[in-house]
Amino acid sequence: MKRVLLTNVRPDLIQAPYPASLVDPFGERFTRGQGVFTLTGHLHAVGTHLIAQNLQAPSVVLEYPTLDDFRAELRKGYDVIGISFWINHTDTALAMCRIAREESPGSTVVLGGHGVLNLEEAVPSAAERKALFDHVCAGDGVRFMRELLGEDPQAPVAMGIFPLSGALPPWLLPYPPGMIVPILSGYGCPWACSFCASSRFWNYRHLEFADAKALYAHIQRLLGIYPRVESFLIIEEDYFRYPKTVRELGKLVSEDTSFGGLKRFGFITETSIGALNLYEPDEWLLCGLDYAFIGYESKFAADHGLRKRKGDAIEVFQNLRERGILTNAAMIVGWDFQTPENLPEDLEHLAACRPTQTQFSRLIPYPGTALWDSLKEEDRLDLSVAWNDYHNYGGSMRHKHLTPEDIVGFIEGGHRHLYETLGPSLLRMFDTFLNGYEYCRRSNRRQLREDRAQRFKQRLRIAFPLFKICRAFAPNAKVRSLAQDSEKRYCELCGPPSLGLRVLAEVMLARVAAHQLTRALRPSKPRTYPCKRYVYDGRGGADGRPFRVEYDRPNLGYTIQQRLGRVVRGRINH
Numbered sequence: 168m169k170r171v172l173l174t175n176v177r178p179d180l181i182q183a184p185y186p187a188s189l190v191d192p193f194g195e196r197f198t199r200g201q202g203v204f205t206l207t208g209h210l211h212a213v214g215t216h217l218i219a220q221n222l223q224a225p226s227v228v229l230e231y232p233t234l235d236d237f238r239a240e241l242r243k244g245y246d247v248i249g250i251s252f253w254i255n256h257t258d259t260a261l262a263m264c265r266i267a268r269e270e271s272p273g274s275t276v277v278l279g280g281h282g283v284l285n286l287e288e289a290v291p292s293a294a295e296r297k298a299l300f301d302h303v304c305a306g307d308g309v310r311f312m313r314e315l316l317g318e319d320p321q322a323p324v325a326m327g328i329f330p331l332s333g334a335l336p337p338w339l340l341p342y343p344p345g346m347i348v349p350i351l352s353g354y355g356c357p358w359a360c361s362f363c364a365s366s367r368f369w370n371y372r373h374l375e376f377a378d379a380k381a382l383y384a385h386i387q388r389l390l391g392i393y394p395r396v397e398s399f400l401i402i403e404e405d406y407f408r409y410p411k412t413v414r415e416l417g418k419l420v421s422e423d424t425s426f427g428g429l430k431r432f433g434f435i436t437e438t439s440i441g442a443l444n445l446y447e448p449d450e451w452l453l454c455g456l457d458y459a460f461i462g463y464e465s466k467f468a469a470d471h472g473l474r475k476r477k478g479d480a481i482e483v484f485q486n487l488r489e490r491g492i493l494t495n496a497a498m499i500v501g502w503d504f505q506t507p508e509n510l511p512e513d514l515e516h517l518a519a520c521r522p523t524q525t526q527f528s529r530l531i532p533y534p535g536t537a538l539w540d541s542l543k544e545e546d547r548l549d550l551s552v553a554w555n556d557y558h559n560y561g562g563s564m565r566h567k568h569l570t571p572e573d574i575v576g577f578i579e580g581g582h583r584h585l586y587e588t589l590g591p592s593l594l595r596m597f598d599t600f601l602n603g604y605e606y607c608r609r610s611n612r613r614q615l616r617e618d619r620a621q622r623f624k625q626r627l628r629i630a631f632p633l634f635k636i637c638r639a640f641a642p643n644a645k646v647r648s649l650a651q652d653s654e655k656r657y658c659e660l661c662g663p664p665s666l667g668l669r670v671l672a673e674v675m676l677a678r679v680a681a682h683q684l685t686r687a688l689r690p691s692k693p694r695t696y697p698c699k700r701y702v703y704d705g706r707g708g709a710d711g712r713p714f715r716v717e718y719d720r721p722n723l724g725y726t727i728q729q730r731l732g733r734v735v736r737g738r739i740n741h
């Protein structure tokens with residue numbers, strides 16, 4: 168039987184304007200610039216795992232290999248090599264193709280992922296493309312690989328049991344353990360925003376991967392494999408755009424008696440203001456929403472044709488926050504309608520939404536999108552920009568009213584402004600949990616009053632020490648006072664802290680102080696992770712997952728934490 172190697176690309180550290188790691192969106196974007204409160208975390212390459220789990224051929228999935236890791240793996244002998252990449256990883260993906268040709272000239276090389284939209288721009292010569300790779304998979308990778316390997320493309324597609332992701336402050340644990348399990352609902356997005364490579368990749372269509380019943384059955388299964396998981400990550404471009412699935416799954420999980428319903432089930436997902444407005448706000452809670460990543464884009468976006476942004480953003484964020492639901496507002500900077508004069512108004516509107524976390528990014532044209540085509544026609548693309556620079560702070564667009572420096576300055580200033588006025592995301596997060604606990608306890612719906620309230624209470628178990636830390640390390644008096652208010656509210660709602668919690672608070676305060684001092688004396692590099700190797704050979708792992716995990720050259724700190732984690736809690740850390 169043919170052997171398959173599937174890999175993603177390890178991105179280089181970026182300078183934006185200081186070094187940052189693209190494998191850690193929590194530190195690089197969501198909680199950027201928050202000092203000791205900046206989180207660190209990791210996500211997994213779900214697409215390659217889904218393919219591996221739906222092939223009969225034995226396979227290995229590599230996550231974030233260095234070029235040396237990749238070369239060493241190739242020497243083990245593979246018939247098919249699949250490289251999944253994003254547009255800003257194009258140069259490294261092409262370097263990997265060259266290595267594959269050198270080390271394994273008889274193998275078939277396939278490129279996949281959003282990066283393939285870029286191939287004709289990056290390698291204009293057809294002969295050169297042929298020399299580098301054999302096939303391009305622009306769409307459903309499972310079907311493509313099955314056809315390539317001579318397997319049945321119509322065979323049912325298994326839902327996928329993926330490794331866990333996580334994020335924590337580094338002083339709590341330097342390598343966050345697995346807390347979040349991905350589950351695939353669908354892909355593609357019909358909103359068809361002009362800049363969106365993902366929507367373009369799926370030709371602006373939505374493809375349902377699993378209906379509500381299938382999702383529910385898989386949730387039950389995953390809770391058996393990962394009994395301590397904190398939250399599910401429902402993978403969908405705009406989950407709340409599909410009310411049938413949302414409502415059916417919401418009913419199944421909120422009435423569940425097999426795993427504890429809303430006590431144990433909650434999820435993170437991507438969505439939009441337009442889609443959230445299709446529901447009564449309590450429905451968000453009843454279907455289990457824990458955290459919504461929302462395409463906020465700009466205060467002015469709806470007036471300039473972005474349909475998904477129709478609706479009152481401030482009201483939607485407030486309704487989410489008062490129900491205990493965390494939010495991430497993703498704002499884009501560099502639209503033609505943004506000017507140095509109106510950007511402060513845009514930022515104030517975002518601040519009035521009071522998101523838990525924020526992602527700012529520069530408007531980036533990706534090849535194949537409508538934005539790319541229109542800018543090309545207007546001669547507003549700087550094609551000398553390296554593909555590596557097509558990340559959240561880079562790109563090739565010549566903006567109408569803003570320079571790249573204006574935009575990077577605005578992004579850094581925006582993070583700072585939110586941190587200094589709303590406090591660290593960690594404070595906002597636990598303050599929002601207090602809201603949720605208070606709100607649900609008052610509800611006349613049993614599922615909220617009992618199940619969701621208990622879930623919030625469980626999440627508040629370390630709130631007291633965290634509020635203390637927020638007070639002690641606050642960036643200014645205003646934030647210190649916010650943390651004090653939260654601590655007071657915690658004591659009113661949950662009762663006075665136990666002796667154990669007070670001791671824990673002192674220990675954690677000392678830990679954060681030590682961490683801060685160490686960082687001041689020896690600034691650390693942004694977090695990267697050792698390459699991981701997932702073996703799919705039909706034997707699976709002892710933990711009920713279809714793969715075994717191996718680490719290529721893990722660093723010492725990582726190894727120590729993994730071993731301690733196993734001894735202390737038996738937790739699956741990856």
Ligand code: SF4
Nearest residue numbers: 356359360363366404
């Ligand atoms: S709503 Fe999001 S995923 Fe959908 S097209 Fe717009 S940016 Fe892309």
